[in-house]
Amino acid sequence: xxxxxxxxxxxxxxxxxxxxxVIFIGLVIWAFTGMPAFSIxxxxxxxxxxxxxxxxxxxxxxxxxxxxxxxxxxxxxxLGIAILGxxxxxxxxxxxxxxxxxxxxxxxxxxxxxxFVLTAIRTFPEIVLALMFIKAVGPGxxxxxxxxxxxSIGMLAKLFSEAxxxxxxxxxxxxxxxxxxxxxxxxxxxxxxxxxxxVSNTLYRFELAIxxxxxxxxxxxxGVGTPLIFAIQTRSWPRVAIILYGIIVLVTATxxxxxxxxxxxx
Amino acid sequence: xxxxxxxxxxxxxxxALTAVLLVALVWSAFITDAHLGxxxxxxxxxxxxxxxxxxxxxxxxGYTLEPMxxxxxxxxxxxxxxxxxxxxxxxxxxxxxxxxKVVVGVFRFILNIVRTIPDLMLAxxxxxxxxxxxxxxxxxxxxxxxxxxSKLFYEAIETIDPGPLEALRAAGGNRIEIIRFAVFPQxxxxxxxxxxxxxxxxxxxxxxxxxxxxxxxxxxxxxALSMFRYDRVGxxxxxxxxxxxxxxxxxxxxxxxxx
Numbered sequence: 160x161x162x163x164x165x166x167x168x169x170x171x172x173x174x175x176x177x178x179x180x181v182i183f184i185g186l187v188i189w190a191f192t193g194m195p196a197f198s199i200x201x202x203x204x205x206x207x208x209x210x211x212x213x214x215x216x217x218x219x220x221x222x223x224x225x226x227x228x229x230x231x232x233x234x235x236x237x238l239g240i241a242i243l244g245x246x247x248x249x250x251x252x253x254x255x256x257x258x259x260x261x262x263x264x265x266x267x268x269x270x271x272x273x274x275f276v277l278t279a280i281r282t283f284p285e286i287v288l289a290l291m292f293i294k295a296v297g298p299g300x301x302x303x304x305x306x307x308x309x310x311s312i313g314m315l316a317k318l319f320s321e322a323x324x325x326x327x328x329x330x331x332x333x334x335x336x337x338x339x340x341x342x343x344x345x346x347x348x349x350x351x352x353x354x355x356x357x358v359s360n361t362l363y364r365f366e367l368a369i370x371x372x373x374x375x376x377x378x379x380x381x382g383v384g385t386p387l388i389f390a391i392q393t394r395s396w397p398r399v400a401i402i403l404y405g406i407i408v409l410v411t412a413t414x415x416x417x418x419x420x421x422x423x424x425x
Numbered sequence: 426x427x428x429x430x431x432x433x434x435x436x437x438x439x440x441a442l443t444a445v446l447l448v449a450l451v452w453s454a455f456i457t458d459a460h461l462g463x464x465x466x467x468x469x470x471x472x473x474x475x476x477x478x479x480x481x482x483x484x485x486x487g488y489t490l491e492p493m494x495x496x497x498x499x500x501x502x503x504x505x506x507x508x509x510x511x512x513x514x515x516x517x518x519x520x521x522x523x524x525x526k527v528v529v530g531v532f533r534f535i536l537n538i539v540r541t542i543p544d545l546m547l548a549x550x551x552x553x554x555x556x557x558x559x560x561x562x563x564x565x566x567x568x569x570x571x572x573x574x575s576k577l578f579y580e581a582i583e584t585i586d587p588g589p590l591e592a593l594r595a596a597g598g599n600r601i602e603i604i605r606f607a608v609f610p611q612x613x614x615x616x617x618x619x620x621x622x623x624x625x626x627x628x629x630x631x632x633x634x635x636x637x638x639x640x641x642x643x644x645x646x647x648x649a650l651s652m653f654r655y656d657r658v659g660x661x662x663x664x665x666x667x668x669x670x671x672x673x674x675x676x677x678x679x680x681x682x683x684x
Contacts, residue, residue, distance in 0.1 A: 279666065
Protein backbone atom coordinates (compact mmCIF):
# COMPACT_ATOMS: atom_id res chain seq x y z
CA UNK A 160 0.00 0.00 0.00
CA UNK A 161 1.36 3.40 -0.90
CA UNK A 162 1.67 5.90 1.91
CA UNK A 163 -1.12 8.42 1.91
CA UNK A 164 -0.02 11.99 2.54
CA UNK A 165 -1.82 15.24 2.82
CA UNK A 166 -0.79 17.74 0.11
CA UNK A 167 1.61 20.50 1.20
CA UNK A 168 0.01 23.90 1.72
CA UNK A 169 0.93 26.54 -0.87
CA UNK A 170 4.44 27.89 -0.32
CA UNK A 171 3.33 31.49 0.12
CA UNK A 172 1.08 30.66 3.06
CA UNK A 173 3.78 28.54 4.67
CA UNK A 174 6.24 31.42 4.60
CA UNK A 175 3.66 33.73 6.10
CA UNK A 176 3.16 31.31 8.95
CA UNK A 177 6.90 30.97 9.56
CA UNK A 178 7.26 34.75 9.60
CA UNK A 179 4.36 35.13 12.05
CA UNK A 180 5.88 32.47 14.29
CA VAL A 181 9.28 34.19 14.25
CA ILE A 182 7.74 37.55 15.12
CA PHE A 183 5.67 35.97 17.87
CA ILE A 184 8.60 34.13 19.46
CA GLY A 185 10.77 37.24 19.18
CA LEU A 186 8.12 39.32 20.97
CA VAL A 187 7.76 36.77 23.76
CA ILE A 188 11.52 36.58 24.32
CA TRP A 189 11.70 40.38 24.35
CA ALA A 190 8.85 40.52 26.86
CA PHE A 191 10.71 38.32 29.31
CA THR A 192 13.94 40.35 29.12
CA GLY A 193 14.39 42.77 31.97
CA MET A 194 11.61 41.22 34.04
CA PRO A 195 12.67 40.62 37.62
CA ALA A 196 13.12 36.94 38.30
CA PHE A 197 10.14 35.55 40.12
CA SER A 198 11.02 34.13 43.50
CA ILE A 199 8.63 32.96 46.17
CA UNK A 200 9.45 34.77 49.36
CA UNK A 201 8.79 33.16 52.69
CA UNK A 202 6.25 35.81 53.53
CA UNK A 203 4.34 35.23 50.25
CA UNK A 204 3.35 31.79 51.47
CA UNK A 205 2.22 33.24 54.79
CA UNK A 206 0.19 36.01 53.13
CA UNK A 207 -1.45 33.51 50.76
CA UNK A 208 -2.31 31.35 53.76
CA UNK A 209 -3.93 34.21 55.63
CA UNK A 210 -5.83 35.29 52.49
CA UNK A 211 -7.12 31.74 52.11
CA UNK A 212 -8.02 31.74 55.79
CA UNK A 213 -9.97 34.97 55.29
CA UNK A 214 -11.81 33.53 52.30
CA UNK A 215 -12.99 30.60 54.42
CA UNK A 216 -13.91 32.74 57.43
CA UNK A 217 -15.30 35.98 56.00
CA UNK A 218 -16.27 38.83 58.32
CA UNK A 219 -20.04 38.23 58.33
CA UNK A 220 -20.65 40.95 60.92
CA UNK A 221 -19.66 43.57 58.35
CA UNK A 222 -22.62 42.78 56.06
CA UNK A 223 -24.92 45.03 58.06
CA UNK A 224 -23.87 47.29 60.92
CA UNK A 225 -26.40 50.06 60.38
CA UNK A 226 -23.90 52.94 60.35
CA UNK A 227 -24.03 53.41 56.57
CA UNK A 228 -20.42 52.26 56.13
CA UNK A 229 -21.24 48.57 55.96
CA UNK A 230 -21.20 46.23 52.97
CA UNK A 231 -24.91 46.48 52.11
CA UNK A 232 -24.90 50.29 52.12
CA UNK A 233 -21.72 50.60 50.05
CA UNK A 234 -22.92 47.99 47.57
CA UNK A 235 -26.19 49.90 47.13
CA UNK A 236 -24.12 53.06 46.63
CA UNK A 237 -22.13 51.23 43.94
CA LEU A 238 -25.38 50.22 42.25
CA GLY A 239 -26.57 53.83 42.38
CA ILE A 240 -23.32 55.09 40.85
CA ALA A 241 -23.63 52.60 37.99
CA ILE A 242 -27.31 53.36 37.30
CA LEU A 243 -27.00 57.14 37.35
CA GLY A 244 -23.64 57.13 35.55
CA UNK A 245 -24.94 54.91 32.76
CA UNK A 246 -28.08 57.04 32.41
CA UNK A 247 -26.09 60.27 32.13
CA UNK A 248 -23.75 58.71 29.58
CA UNK A 249 -26.67 57.31 27.54
CA UNK A 250 -28.16 60.80 27.26
CA UNK A 251 -24.86 62.45 26.30
CA UNK A 252 -24.02 59.59 23.93
CA UNK A 253 -26.95 60.31 21.60
CA UNK A 254 -25.55 63.45 19.93
CA UNK A 255 -22.06 61.92 19.88
CA UNK A 256 -23.46 58.83 18.14
CA UNK A 257 -25.10 60.86 15.36
CA UNK A 258 -21.86 62.80 15.00
CA UNK A 259 -19.73 59.67 14.59
CA UNK A 260 -22.17 57.52 12.60
CA UNK A 261 -21.08 56.97 9.03
CA UNK A 262 -24.25 57.72 7.03
CA UNK A 263 -25.05 59.12 3.62
CA UNK A 264 -24.99 62.87 2.88
CA UNK A 265 -22.20 63.45 5.35
CA UNK A 266 -18.75 64.86 4.90
CA UNK A 267 -16.18 62.16 5.75
CA UNK A 268 -14.19 64.48 8.02
CA UNK A 269 -17.19 64.84 10.35
CA UNK A 270 -17.47 61.09 10.85
CA UNK A 271 -13.71 60.65 11.18
CA UNK A 272 -13.37 63.39 13.81
CA UNK A 273 -16.33 61.98 15.75
CA UNK A 274 -14.80 58.52 15.83
CA PHE A 275 -11.46 59.97 16.90
CA VAL A 276 -13.02 61.87 19.80
CA LEU A 277 -14.79 58.71 20.96
CA THR A 278 -11.54 56.72 20.85
CA ALA A 279 -9.82 59.45 22.86
CA ILE A 280 -12.56 59.32 25.52
CA ARG A 281 -12.37 55.53 25.65
CA THR A 282 -8.62 55.53 26.12
CA PHE A 283 -8.51 58.24 28.81
CA PRO A 284 -7.89 56.25 32.01
CA GLU A 285 -11.03 56.11 34.13
CA ILE A 286 -9.04 56.47 37.34
CA VAL A 287 -7.49 59.76 36.22
CA LEU A 288 -10.96 60.94 35.29
CA ALA A 289 -12.27 59.98 38.72
CA LEU A 290 -9.44 61.89 40.41
CA MET A 291 -10.19 64.97 38.31
CA PHE A 292 -13.86 64.86 39.24
CA ILE A 293 -12.93 64.36 42.88
CA LYS A 294 -11.00 67.63 42.64
CA ALA A 295 -14.04 69.34 41.16
CA VAL A 296 -16.86 68.02 43.39
CA GLY A 297 -15.03 66.50 46.33
CA PRO A 298 -14.53 62.83 47.21
CA GLY A 299 -17.65 60.69 47.28
CA UNK A 300 -20.02 58.83 45.06
CA UNK A 301 -21.01 61.83 42.95
CA UNK A 302 -17.45 61.95 41.58
CA UNK A 303 -17.86 58.27 40.74
CA UNK A 304 -21.13 58.97 38.93
CA UNK A 305 -19.46 61.65 36.81
CA UNK A 306 -16.43 59.45 36.05
CA UNK A 307 -18.60 56.51 34.98
CA UNK A 308 -20.92 58.82 33.05
CA UNK A 309 -18.13 60.51 31.14
CA UNK A 310 -15.98 57.45 30.50
CA SER A 311 -18.92 55.34 29.25
CA ILE A 312 -19.63 57.81 26.43
CA GLY A 313 -16.61 56.49 24.52
CA MET A 314 -17.99 52.99 24.22
CA LEU A 315 -21.72 53.66 24.34
CA ALA A 316 -21.70 56.29 21.59
CA LYS A 317 -19.61 53.91 19.48
CA LEU A 318 -22.20 51.14 19.90
CA PHE A 319 -25.04 53.60 19.22
CA SER A 320 -23.37 54.89 16.07
CA GLU A 321 -22.91 51.32 14.84
CA ALA A 322 -26.63 50.74 15.40
CA UNK A 323 -27.40 53.86 13.37
CA UNK A 324 -25.07 52.71 10.59
CA UNK A 325 -26.72 49.28 10.44
CA UNK A 326 -30.24 50.69 10.39
CA UNK A 327 -32.41 49.57 7.50
CA UNK A 328 -33.16 52.63 5.37
CA UNK A 329 -36.16 51.00 3.67
CA UNK A 330 -38.65 51.82 6.41
CA UNK A 331 -37.74 55.50 6.36
CA UNK A 332 -38.05 55.67 2.56
CA UNK A 333 -41.44 54.00 2.79
CA UNK A 334 -42.67 56.65 5.23
CA UNK A 335 -41.33 59.41 2.96
CA UNK A 336 -42.98 57.79 -0.08
CA UNK A 337 -46.30 57.67 1.77
CA UNK A 338 -46.02 61.42 2.31
CA UNK A 339 -44.57 61.48 5.83
CA UNK A 340 -42.58 64.44 7.11
CA UNK A 341 -39.08 64.26 8.55
CA UNK A 342 -40.62 64.04 12.01
CA UNK A 343 -42.75 61.10 10.84
CA UNK A 344 -39.63 59.35 9.54
CA UNK A 345 -37.96 59.74 12.92
CA UNK A 346 -40.99 58.71 14.96
CA UNK A 347 -42.33 55.87 12.79
CA UNK A 348 -39.23 54.44 11.11
CA UNK A 349 -35.95 55.34 12.84
CA UNK A 350 -36.95 55.34 16.49
CA UNK A 351 -38.76 51.97 16.53
CA UNK A 352 -35.71 50.41 14.89
CA UNK A 353 -33.09 52.09 17.04
CA UNK A 354 -34.72 52.12 20.46
CA UNK A 355 -34.42 48.39 21.31
CA UNK A 356 -30.82 48.43 20.15
CA UNK A 357 -30.03 51.54 22.20
CA VAL A 358 -31.63 50.10 25.34
CA SER A 359 -29.80 46.82 24.85
CA ASN A 360 -26.44 48.59 24.43
CA THR A 361 -27.12 50.73 27.47
CA LEU A 362 -27.89 47.65 29.57
CA TYR A 363 -24.68 46.01 28.37
CA ARG A 364 -22.71 49.12 29.31
CA PHE A 365 -24.47 49.09 32.68
CA GLU A 366 -23.03 45.62 33.35
CA LEU A 367 -19.55 47.04 32.77
CA ALA A 368 -20.34 50.17 34.81
CA ILE A 369 -21.11 48.02 37.86
CA UNK A 370 -17.61 46.58 37.59
CA UNK A 371 -15.93 49.99 37.32
CA UNK A 372 -18.11 51.49 40.04
CA UNK A 373 -16.98 48.78 42.41
CA UNK A 374 -13.30 49.72 42.00
CA UNK A 375 -13.49 53.50 41.56
CA UNK A 376 -13.84 53.77 45.34
CA UNK A 377 -10.21 52.65 45.56
CA UNK A 378 -9.23 56.20 44.61
CA UNK A 379 -11.97 57.81 46.70
CA UNK A 380 -14.89 58.00 44.30
CA UNK A 381 -17.45 56.30 46.54
CA GLY A 382 -18.99 52.86 46.56
CA VAL A 383 -17.68 49.56 47.82
CA GLY A 384 -14.12 50.23 46.62
CA THR A 385 -13.39 52.54 49.55
CA PRO A 386 -13.80 49.95 52.34
CA LEU A 387 -12.11 47.43 50.03
CA ILE A 388 -8.89 49.42 49.70
CA PHE A 389 -8.85 50.13 53.46
CA ALA A 390 -9.29 46.43 54.19
CA ILE A 391 -6.50 45.48 51.77
CA GLN A 392 -4.13 48.11 53.17
CA THR A 393 -4.72 46.96 56.73
CA ARG A 394 -4.44 43.32 55.63
CA SER A 395 -7.77 42.39 57.22
CA TRP A 396 -8.46 39.50 54.88
CA PRO A 397 -11.78 38.33 56.40
CA ARG A 398 -13.18 41.76 55.53
CA VAL A 399 -11.62 41.70 52.04
CA ALA A 400 -13.24 38.30 51.55
CA ILE A 401 -16.73 39.42 52.52
CA ILE A 402 -16.43 42.51 50.27
CA LEU A 403 -15.24 40.31 47.40
CA TYR A 404 -18.22 37.99 47.93
CA GLY A 405 -20.50 41.03 47.99
CA ILE A 406 -19.10 42.30 44.68
CA ILE A 407 -19.48 38.84 43.14
CA VAL A 408 -23.12 38.65 44.23
CA LEU A 409 -23.89 42.18 42.99
CA VAL A 410 -22.18 41.67 39.61
CA THR A 411 -23.76 38.26 39.07
CA ALA A 412 -27.23 39.50 40.00
CA THR A 413 -27.09 42.59 37.77
CA UNK A 414 -25.58 40.57 34.90
CA UNK A 415 -28.43 38.10 35.15
CA UNK A 416 -31.12 40.76 35.36
CA UNK A 417 -29.74 42.83 32.50
CA UNK A 418 -29.15 39.71 30.40
CA UNK A 419 -32.77 38.61 30.90
CA UNK A 420 -34.02 42.09 29.93
CA UNK A 421 -31.80 42.20 26.84
CA UNK A 422 -33.02 38.80 25.69
CA UNK A 423 -36.61 40.04 25.73
CA UNK A 424 -35.68 43.20 23.81
CA UNK A 425 -33.78 41.83 20.86
CA UNK B 426 -57.01 58.18 8.22
CA UNK B 427 -56.12 57.23 11.76
CA UNK B 428 -58.04 53.98 11.47
CA UNK B 429 -55.75 52.69 8.75
CA UNK B 430 -52.94 52.10 11.23
CA UNK B 431 -53.33 48.98 13.32
CA UNK B 432 -54.19 49.80 16.94
CA UNK B 433 -51.26 49.28 19.20
CA UNK B 434 -51.93 47.10 22.18
CA UNK B 435 -51.37 48.88 25.43
CA UNK B 436 -48.53 46.81 26.81
CA UNK B 437 -48.52 47.52 30.47
CA UNK B 438 -45.19 45.83 31.20
CA UNK B 439 -43.39 48.40 29.11
CA UNK B 440 -44.90 51.15 31.25
CA ALA B 441 -44.12 49.21 34.41
CA LEU B 442 -40.49 48.92 33.28
CA THR B 443 -40.31 52.65 32.60
CA ALA B 444 -41.73 53.37 36.04
CA VAL B 445 -39.19 51.04 37.68
CA LEU B 446 -36.40 52.76 35.77
CA LEU B 447 -37.57 56.21 36.88
CA VAL B 448 -37.76 55.12 40.51
CA ALA B 449 -34.27 53.58 40.19
CA LEU B 450 -32.91 56.85 38.78
CA VAL B 451 -34.39 58.99 41.54
CA TRP B 452 -33.17 56.52 44.14
CA SER B 453 -29.64 56.56 42.60
CA ALA B 454 -29.53 60.34 42.59
CA PHE B 455 -30.58 60.30 46.23
CA ILE B 456 -28.10 57.65 47.39
CA THR B 457 -25.11 59.10 45.54
CA ASP B 458 -25.76 62.67 46.73
CA ALA B 459 -25.80 63.87 43.15
CA HIS B 460 -25.81 67.65 42.83
CA LEU B 461 -25.55 68.65 39.22
CA GLY B 462 -25.45 72.25 40.43
CA UNK B 463 -22.28 71.51 42.38
CA UNK B 464 -20.72 70.12 39.24
CA UNK B 465 -21.51 73.22 37.23
CA UNK B 466 -20.39 75.68 39.93
CA UNK B 467 -17.10 73.81 40.25
CA UNK B 468 -16.77 73.21 36.55
CA UNK B 469 -13.99 75.80 36.35
CA UNK B 470 -11.81 73.62 38.59
CA UNK B 471 -12.37 70.72 36.27
CA UNK B 472 -11.45 72.69 33.16
CA UNK B 473 -8.48 74.15 35.02
CA UNK B 474 -7.09 70.65 35.40
CA UNK B 475 -7.54 70.08 31.69
CA UNK B 476 -5.69 73.29 30.94
CA UNK B 477 -2.87 72.24 33.26
CA UNK B 478 -2.74 68.88 31.49
CA UNK B 479 -2.62 70.59 28.12
CA UNK B 480 0.61 72.36 29.15
CA UNK B 481 2.39 69.13 28.44
CA UNK B 482 5.82 68.69 30.02
CA UNK B 483 7.47 67.33 26.87
CA UNK B 484 10.83 66.91 28.61
CA UNK B 485 9.22 64.15 30.67
CA UNK B 486 8.41 62.03 27.59
CA GLY B 487 11.79 60.30 27.70
CA TYR B 488 11.15 59.04 31.22
CA THR B 489 7.82 57.49 30.28
CA LEU B 490 9.16 55.23 27.51
CA GLU B 491 10.85 52.69 29.78
CA PRO B 492 7.76 52.07 31.99
CA MET B 493 5.52 52.08 28.92
CA UNK B 494 7.62 49.28 27.42
CA UNK B 495 7.35 47.46 30.73
CA UNK B 496 3.57 47.79 30.54
CA UNK B 497 3.60 46.23 27.06
CA UNK B 498 5.86 43.42 28.27
CA UNK B 499 3.55 42.77 31.22
CA UNK B 500 0.57 42.60 28.87
CA UNK B 501 2.34 40.18 26.52
CA UNK B 502 3.32 37.80 29.30
CA UNK B 503 -0.03 38.10 31.08
CA UNK B 504 -1.98 37.49 27.87
CA UNK B 505 0.22 34.52 27.01
CA UNK B 506 -0.03 32.82 30.41
CA UNK B 507 -3.75 33.54 30.74
CA UNK B 508 -4.53 32.19 27.28
CA UNK B 509 -2.38 29.10 27.86
CA UNK B 510 -4.43 28.36 30.99
CA UNK B 511 -7.68 29.22 29.22
CA UNK B 512 -7.22 26.72 26.38
CA UNK B 513 -7.51 23.46 28.37
CA UNK B 514 -10.09 25.06 30.67
CA UNK B 515 -12.29 26.06 27.73
CA UNK B 516 -12.26 22.48 26.47
CA UNK B 517 -13.32 21.37 29.93
CA UNK B 518 -16.40 23.61 29.95
CA UNK B 519 -17.51 23.00 26.34
CA UNK B 520 -20.70 20.97 26.22
CA UNK B 521 -19.75 19.26 22.95
CA UNK B 522 -16.37 18.03 24.26
CA UNK B 523 -17.18 17.13 27.85
CA UNK B 524 -20.61 15.55 27.99
CA UNK B 525 -20.78 15.27 31.77
CA LYS B 526 -23.23 18.02 32.75
CA VAL B 527 -22.09 18.19 36.37
CA VAL B 528 -18.42 18.75 35.44
CA VAL B 529 -19.33 21.44 32.92
CA GLY B 530 -21.72 23.13 35.37
CA VAL B 531 -19.25 23.23 38.25
CA PHE B 532 -16.32 24.52 36.19
CA ARG B 533 -18.50 27.13 34.48
CA PHE B 534 -19.65 28.36 37.86
CA ILE B 535 -16.01 28.78 38.95
CA LEU B 536 -15.23 30.60 35.69
CA ASN B 537 -18.15 32.99 36.17
CA ILE B 538 -16.92 33.87 39.65
CA VAL B 539 -13.37 34.48 38.41
CA ARG B 540 -14.78 36.77 35.73
CA THR B 541 -16.55 39.00 38.24
CA ILE B 542 -13.39 39.90 40.19
CA PRO B 543 -12.33 43.44 39.16
CA ASP B 544 -8.83 43.74 37.67
CA LEU B 545 -7.68 46.46 40.07
CA MET B 546 -8.64 44.28 43.02
CA LEU B 547 -6.62 41.39 41.57
CA ALA B 548 -3.67 43.78 41.25
CA UNK B 549 -4.03 44.93 44.87
CA UNK B 550 -4.22 41.34 46.09
CA UNK B 551 -1.16 40.22 44.13
CA UNK B 552 0.81 43.24 45.29
CA UNK B 553 0.09 42.02 48.83
CA UNK B 554 1.25 38.50 47.97
CA UNK B 555 4.32 38.94 45.74
CA UNK B 556 5.20 42.53 46.59
CA UNK B 557 5.28 45.74 44.58
CA UNK B 558 6.48 45.31 40.99
CA UNK B 559 5.56 44.07 37.53
CA UNK B 560 5.27 40.43 38.67
CA UNK B 561 2.10 41.32 40.61
CA UNK B 562 0.75 42.97 37.47
CA UNK B 563 1.55 39.91 35.36
CA UNK B 564 -0.33 37.66 37.78
CA UNK B 565 -3.33 39.98 37.86
CA UNK B 566 -3.40 40.14 34.05
CA UNK B 567 -3.04 36.36 33.83
CA UNK B 568 -6.15 35.76 35.94
CA UNK B 569 -8.02 38.57 34.17
CA UNK B 570 -7.13 37.18 30.72
CA UNK B 571 -7.94 33.65 31.81
CA UNK B 572 -11.50 34.64 32.73
CA UNK B 573 -12.10 36.70 29.61
CA UNK B 574 -10.51 34.33 27.07
CA SER B 575 -11.94 31.12 28.53
CA LYS B 576 -15.45 32.38 27.91
CA LEU B 577 -14.68 33.48 24.33
CA PHE B 578 -12.90 30.17 23.69
CA TYR B 579 -15.65 27.88 24.89
CA GLU B 580 -18.28 29.84 23.03
CA ALA B 581 -16.23 29.38 19.85
CA ILE B 582 -15.71 25.68 20.55
CA GLU B 583 -19.43 25.11 21.06
CA THR B 584 -20.26 26.53 17.63
CA ILE B 585 -17.96 24.24 15.62
CA ASP B 586 -19.25 21.79 13.02
CA PRO B 587 -19.89 18.45 14.81
CA GLY B 588 -19.21 16.43 11.62
CA PRO B 589 -15.43 16.02 11.98
CA LEU B 590 -15.87 15.18 15.68
CA GLU B 591 -18.30 12.40 14.88
CA ALA B 592 -16.09 11.13 12.05
CA LEU B 593 -13.07 10.85 14.33
CA ARG B 594 -15.11 9.29 17.09
CA ALA B 595 -16.48 6.74 14.62
CA ALA B 596 -12.96 6.00 13.37
CA GLY B 597 -11.95 5.24 16.97
CA GLY B 598 -10.00 8.39 17.77
CA ASN B 599 -9.32 9.14 21.41
CA ARG B 600 -9.98 12.50 23.14
CA ILE B 601 -6.58 13.96 22.35
CA GLU B 602 -6.85 12.99 18.68
CA ILE B 603 -10.35 14.43 18.46
CA ILE B 604 -9.16 17.74 19.92
CA ARG B 605 -6.04 17.81 17.73
CA PHE B 606 -7.65 16.91 14.40
CA ALA B 607 -11.34 17.85 14.71
CA VAL B 608 -11.53 20.76 17.16
CA PHE B 609 -8.26 22.61 16.77
CA PRO B 610 -8.22 23.15 12.97
CA GLN B 611 -11.72 24.61 13.15
CA UNK B 612 -10.98 27.16 15.84
CA UNK B 613 -7.27 27.96 15.53
CA UNK B 614 -7.92 31.27 13.77
CA UNK B 615 -10.57 32.28 16.28
CA UNK B 616 -8.17 31.52 19.10
CA UNK B 617 -5.46 33.76 17.70
CA UNK B 618 -8.01 36.48 17.08
CA UNK B 619 -9.36 36.30 20.65
CA UNK B 620 -5.88 36.30 22.13
CA UNK B 621 -5.07 39.47 20.18
CA UNK B 622 -8.34 41.00 21.35
CA UNK B 623 -7.47 40.14 24.95
CA UNK B 624 -4.04 41.70 24.40
CA UNK B 625 -5.65 44.98 23.31
CA UNK B 626 -7.79 45.04 26.44
CA UNK B 627 -4.83 44.09 28.62
CA UNK B 628 -2.70 46.96 27.36
CA UNK B 629 -5.49 49.34 28.40
CA UNK B 630 -5.99 47.58 31.74
CA UNK B 631 -2.30 47.35 32.59
CA UNK B 632 -1.83 51.09 32.22
CA UNK B 633 -3.79 51.56 35.44
CA UNK B 634 -2.72 48.40 37.30
CA UNK B 635 0.41 50.27 38.31
CA UNK B 636 -1.81 52.53 40.34
CA UNK B 637 -1.96 49.74 42.92
CA UNK B 638 1.81 49.27 42.67
CA UNK B 639 1.74 46.53 40.06
CA UNK B 640 4.43 47.96 37.76
CA UNK B 641 4.41 49.67 34.40
CA UNK B 642 3.35 53.17 33.42
CA UNK B 643 0.63 53.26 36.08
CA UNK B 644 3.26 53.68 38.80
CA UNK B 645 4.42 56.91 37.13
CA UNK B 646 0.84 57.99 36.62
CA UNK B 647 0.15 57.55 40.31
CA UNK B 648 3.31 59.49 41.27
CA ALA B 649 2.49 62.35 38.92
CA LEU B 650 -1.07 62.52 40.21
CA SER B 651 -0.08 62.47 43.87
CA MET B 652 2.45 65.28 43.25
CA PHE B 653 -0.25 67.24 41.35
CA ARG B 654 2.06 67.37 38.32
CA TYR B 655 -0.75 67.48 35.79
CA ASP B 656 1.65 68.49 33.03
CA ARG B 657 3.26 65.07 33.51
CA VAL B 658 -0.12 63.38 33.71
CA GLY B 659 -0.80 64.92 30.30
CA UNK B 660 2.38 63.35 28.86
CA UNK B 661 1.55 59.94 30.29
CA UNK B 662 -2.04 60.04 29.03
CA UNK B 663 -0.79 61.02 25.56
CA UNK B 664 1.82 58.25 25.50
CA UNK B 665 -0.82 55.71 26.59
CA UNK B 666 -3.14 57.01 23.89
CA UNK B 667 -0.56 56.67 21.12
CA UNK B 668 0.53 53.19 22.20
CA UNK B 669 -3.05 51.92 22.58
CA UNK B 670 -3.97 53.30 19.16
CA UNK B 671 -0.92 51.71 17.53
CA UNK B 672 -1.51 48.32 19.14
CA UNK B 673 -5.25 48.41 18.33
CA UNK B 674 -4.39 49.18 14.71
CA UNK B 675 -1.82 46.39 14.28
CA UNK B 676 -3.92 43.86 16.16
CA UNK B 677 -7.08 44.86 14.30
CA UNK B 678 -5.37 44.43 10.91
CA UNK B 679 -4.01 41.05 11.96
CA UNK B 680 -7.42 39.91 13.14
CA UNK B 681 -9.00 41.07 9.89
CA UNK B 682 -6.47 39.03 7.93
CA UNK B 683 -7.19 35.96 10.07
CA UNK B 684 -10.98 35.88 9.93
